[in-house]
Amino acid sequence: MRLNEQQQAILNGAQGETLAKVMLTLVKYGEAFNADKMVAVTSEYNHLVTSFGLKALTPVYELMDKILEAGACSSQKFSADPRPVDKNVPANFLEKFIFNKFMYSKQDFYEGQLEKLGLLNKDAFTCTCYMNEVGNKPKQGDILSWSESSAVVYANSVLGARCNRNSGIMDLMGSIVGYVPHFGLLTDEGRKATWVIKIETTKKPEAQLLGSAIGMKVMEDVPYVVGLDKWLGTELDDAACTYLKDFGAATASNGAVGLYHIANLTPEAKQLGEALIAEGAKEYVIDDAELQRVYDSYPVIWKNADATPKLCFMGCPHMSLEQLKSWTDKVESALKEYGNSKVVIPTVFTAAPAVLAEFEKTDYAKRLKATGVITSYICPLMYMNNPLCGKKPVITSSNKLRTYTTARYYTDDEILVQITKGGKA
Amino acid sequence: MKTFKGRVITPGTVTATALVSHGGLNTLASFQKALQFGDKMATCGDQNNPDLYGKQMCGKALCLPQTIGSTTGGLVLYCACAMKRQPACLLFSNPIDSLALAGAVLADVWLDDVSMPVVDSLGEEFLNYVQDGMQITIKEDGEVIVE
Numbered sequence: 001m002r003l004n005e006q007q008q009a010i011l012n013g014a015q016g017e018t019l020a021k022v023m024l025t026l027v028k029y030g031e032a033f034n035a036d037k038m039v040a041v042t043s044e045y046n047h048l049v050t051s052f053g054l055k056a057l058t059p060v061y062e063l064m065d066k067i068l069e070a071g072a073c074s075s076q077k078f079s080a081d082p083r084p085v086d087k088n089v090p091a092n093f094l095e096k097f098i099f100n101k102f103m104y105s106k107q108d109f110y111e112g113q114l115e116k117l118g119l120l121n122k123d124a125f126t127c128t129c130y131m132n133e134v135g136n137k138p139k140q141g142d143i144l145s146w147s148e149s150s151a152v153v154y155a156n157s158v159l160g161a162r163c164n165r166n167s168g169i170m171d172l173m174g175s176i177v178g179y180v181p182h183f184g185l186l187t188d189e190g191r192k193a194t195w196v197i198k199i200e201t202t203k204k205p206e207a208q209l210l211g212s213a214i215g216m217k218v219m220e221d222v223p224y225v226v227g228l229d230k231w232l233g234t235e236l237d238d239a240a241c242t243y244l245k246d247f248g249a250a251t252a253s254n255g256a257v258g259l260y261h262i263a264n265l266t267p268e269a270k271q272l273g274e275a276l277i278a279e280g281a282k283e284y285v286i287d288d289a290e291l292q293r294v295y296d297s298y299p300v301i302w303k304n305a306d307a308t309p310k311l312c313f314m315g316c317p318h319m320s321l322e323q324l325k326s327w328t329d330k331v332e333s334a335l336k337e338y339g340n341s342k343v344v345i346p347t348v349f350t351a352a353p354a355v356l357a358e359f360e361k362t363d364y365a366k367r368l369k370a371t372g373v374i375t376s377y378i379c380p381l382m383y384m385n386n387p388l389c390g391k392k393p394v395i396t397s398s399n400k401l402r403t404y405t406t407a408r409y410y411t412d413d414e415i416l417v418q419i420t421k422g423g424k425a
Numbered sequence: 426m427k428t429f430k431g432r433v434i435t436p437g438t439v440t441a442t443a444l445v446s447h448g449g450l451n452t453l454a455s456f457q458k459a460l461q462f463g464d465k466m467a468t469c470g471d472q473n474n475p476d477l478y479g480k481q482m483c484g485k486a487l488c489l490p491q492t493i494g495s496t497t498g499g500l501v502l503y504c505a506c507a508m509k510r511q512p513a514c515l516l517f518s519n520p521i522d523s524l525a526l527a528g529a530v531l532a533d534v535w536l537d538d539v540s541m542p543v544v545d546s547l548g549e550e551f552l553n554y555v556q557d558g559m560q561i562t563i564k565e566d567g568e569v570i571v572e
Contacts, residue, residue, distance in 0.1 A: 021534055028530045032434055032521060049496045056460040059507030060500050063535060103461065147496040167499025167527030184523065219449060219493060220522055256449065256493040256522060301472045387462060403473060403494065404454050 001030050001181065002037045010177060018070030022173045029170060030181025038179035039186065042143045043161065045120060045136040046078035046175040047129045049147035049168040052382050053107030054084070060169065061106060064113045067176070074175040077120045079129035079136045081148055082318065082350070083107070084382030088374055090311060090346045091383075098386050117172065125377065126352030128245065128318040130154055133354040140267055143186060145174030149258075150249035150317040150400065156259040158236065158244050160267040162186045165220075165258040185222075185258050191268065192278040193224030193261055200287045204231040206411045207243045208399040210286065211250025213294040217284050220256035224277050229264040236265065238322040249317045250399040301406050307393040312343075312419050313380040313407065315350030316398035324351060324359045324375070328368040334420035335371060342372030344422040345395070353377045373419075381405060426572040429551045433567040434521055435529050437542030441513035443559040443571070444485035446476045447552060449493035452501050452524060455482065460504055467510040486561035487512035490552060492525040502528025506539045514563055517545035518552040544569060 003011065011027060013020040030038065050060065067073075085099050085107065111119075120136065127148055129136035138144055140160030146152050147166045155161040164184045166174065174180040184190040195218045199205060205228075214223055232240045244262070251257035261269040261276050268276060314327070327349065335341060349368070351359065356375055359365050368375065384394060384405035394407040395418060402409040410418065454471035458464065459482075466481040492498055502525065505511045511532070515525065521543070529543045544567050555561070555571050562570040 025530055025534045028534065029523075029526060032526050032530075033523070050500060054461065056457075056508075057500070057504055059504045063503075063531075149494070149496045152496065165496055165523050167524045167531075168497045169500045169503065169531055170527045171496075220491065253494055256491070256524075299472055385457060385461065387458075403451065404457075406472070 001027060001035050007038050007179060016070050018066055019072045019177070022067070022072060023177055025173055026177065026179065026181060030183060033181065033183035035181035035183040037182050039143055039182045041076065041145045041174060041178055041180055043138045046074065046076045046171065047136060047146040047148055047151055048078050048080040048171050051081035051125050051379070052084040053104050053110035055103065055105050058106070061110060061113065063169065064117070068113065068116055072176050073116070074118050074172065075178070076175045077118045078175065079120050079124040079126065079134065080114060081125065081127050082377055082379035083125045084379050086376045086378040089348050089376050089378050089383060095386055095388055098388065103386060123353035126318050127151055127379070128320070128352055130159065131320060131352055131355055133321065133358045134352050143180065145171055145180050147171035149252035150245070153248040153252045153258055153260065154245055156185055157248055157261065157266050158241060165256065191259060191276070192222065193276050194221045194278050194281050195223040196277060196281050196283050197223045197225045198283065198285045199225065199227035200285055201291065202288055205286070205291060207246040208250045208397055209291050209295060209411065211247040212254040212399045213286055213291060215251035215253070215255025215257050216294070218255060218257060220258065222259050222261070223257065224261045224263065224269070224281070226263045228262050232262070232265060234264045238320065240265065242320045242322050245317055245320065253400040253403045298402065298409055300408055302393050302408060303391055309345050309393045309395045309418060311392065311394045312345050312347040312415060313350065313394060313396045313398065313401060314347070314415065316380045316396065316401040318355065319349055319351040321355050321358055324349060324355070324368070325362070325364045328364045330416055331371045331373060331420060332367060334416050338421040340420060343419045345419045347373045347419045349373055349375050350378055350380055351375065426570065427554055429547045429569045429571065431516070431544040431547040431567045431569060434526065434543040434545055435533050435541060436565055437514070437540050438563055438565055439513050439540070439542055440560065440562045441484060441486040443555050443557060443561050444477065444480060444482060444487050445552070445555055445557050446474060446487070446489040448474055448476065449491050450474070450477070450487070450489045451494035452492045452498035452528070453495040456501050456505050459510060460501065460508065465510060467505060482512050483510045484513050486514050486516060488516045488552060488555045491517060491519045491522040496524060498524030499527025499531060503531040506532035506541055507536055511539070511541045514542040516547055516561070516569060518547050518549055519545065521545040
């Protein structure tokens with residue numbers, strides 16, 4: 001890999017041993033991918049995946065300390081993934097004890113480290129940092145050093161920024177030196193699609209289910225999706241962006257997708273069309289039967305598969321303002337239909353603190369509260385990491401949450417019936 | 426016995442028992458419980474991986490196509506190494522992915538007393554041939570002997 005004078009000097013130790021090791025890490029990382037050079041990070045802000053003071057990640061905090069002690073902070077401020085704990089979210093005494101005294105006992109310490117390293121503000125904790133209300137929204141063509149699989153795939157696909165699927169710690173290191181290795185999704189060639197996905201469903205496919213099917217099929221490749229514009233339209237309005245947020249998160253967590261193109265909708269697909277499809281691209285047709293096959297393939301690992309759900313999480317990744325509003329309407333309407341005044345399963349809608357603040361300014365907030373739904377900034381995934389959740393029947397329409405935890409997946413429509421009527425959908 | 430040749434990502438020699446995943450290894454889902462709750466043998470917690478779920482990963486020659494899932498993957502692997510709960514080696518049939526590479530590089534650069542040789546690009550035939558329980562020896566030049 002060619003390094004410029006400044007990069008080489010850092011590697012040689014001109015700015016201290018710690019920064020030299022940071023640069024060495026990035027160089028080794030790039031060389032394995034045959035990166036030809038390092039390129040400057042151009043986004044205004046960074047985003048980090050690690051937001052939780054988990055005792056088990058002590059080696060990470062020790063590494064962070066080394067970086068802080070060396071004064072190797074980034075000039076770029078950053079947002080981070082959601083906090084793992086919120087007192088508004090239902091938890092029994094034992095769960096609270098495990099969260100606060102055992103699992104996330106390092107939360108305050110770690111947030112202190114993040115502030116020193118350049119956290120954007122005290123509420124900059126969300127996996128959907130790209131929401132307008134949050135303000136960490138890169139421009140098309142920006143080079144990023146982000147992590148968080150759902151945010152990276154959104155930034156690449158919907159915003160047209162350029163970012164590899166960086167791991168936690170690597171995200172911070174690229175931002176500290178201001179350079180990232182030039183390979184993969186940073187290159188024109190790496191952004192070409194090696195799969196063509198044909199959508200042939202008879203109704204709008206469930207975003208989280210479609211993303212799951214594609215992720216499991218293409219793994220880390222780039223898919224070019226044809227036929228989805230029939231259902232989403234050709235403009236990236238709030239509804240389309242919300243759909244793609246959930247779709248992308250499922251492609252990234254059920255597989256390892258870092259970029260997708262939607263014909264006639266996402267920016268590069270609109271600009272370049274089928275020129276984005278690489279020669280010899282494979283094909284995957286998705287119809288109603290294929291989506292059903294994928295749905296039926298999900299294992300149910302509850303101890304009692306027929307258990308009554310004890311908790312419902314919506315918002316992994318965090319919900320948009322549009323989603324909070326539309327779900328308020330849906331929950332109200334369904335409760336009326338089934339003759340209930342409040343949700344019958346404790347239900348938590350999660351969103352970014354800044355999105356929740358905007359939501360609170362609307363009439364919808366009072367209406368949603370009246371249905372019994374709780375809003376929170378929490379990361380459902382981190383909540384469910386406690387050992388007691390293994391025995392707790394939690395339902396969700398998030399395919400990401402399903403993948404990483406014991407939560408059971410249902411479609412949005414099924415979830416709505418479960419939380420407003422009860423019983424099986 | 427069969428020999429395969431791959432690309433050395435992190436050098437080293439080791440002999441260990443094979444543990445094979447034909448699907449992608451979801452690093453967070455696989456390791457999170459083990460790291461959080463003191464499971465020194467790193468029992469795989471990924472319900473979606475029938476090849477590995479419930480099996481001990483620590484000290485095994487982990488054979489896989491690639492890793493998938495959350496971008497915490499690299500730091501989770503780094504932590505597994507720092508806590509000495511890592512596989513004896515990682516053997517990828519595909520070219521290594523960015524998350525696994527991050528974990529391997531972070532461990533290599535920042536940890537002094539940890540060894541986890543990593544070899545990639547061993548080819549599809551490697552993953553078709555190797556089975557749980559086989560003995561695997563890695564040599565410095567990326568040669569992998571399966572017997």
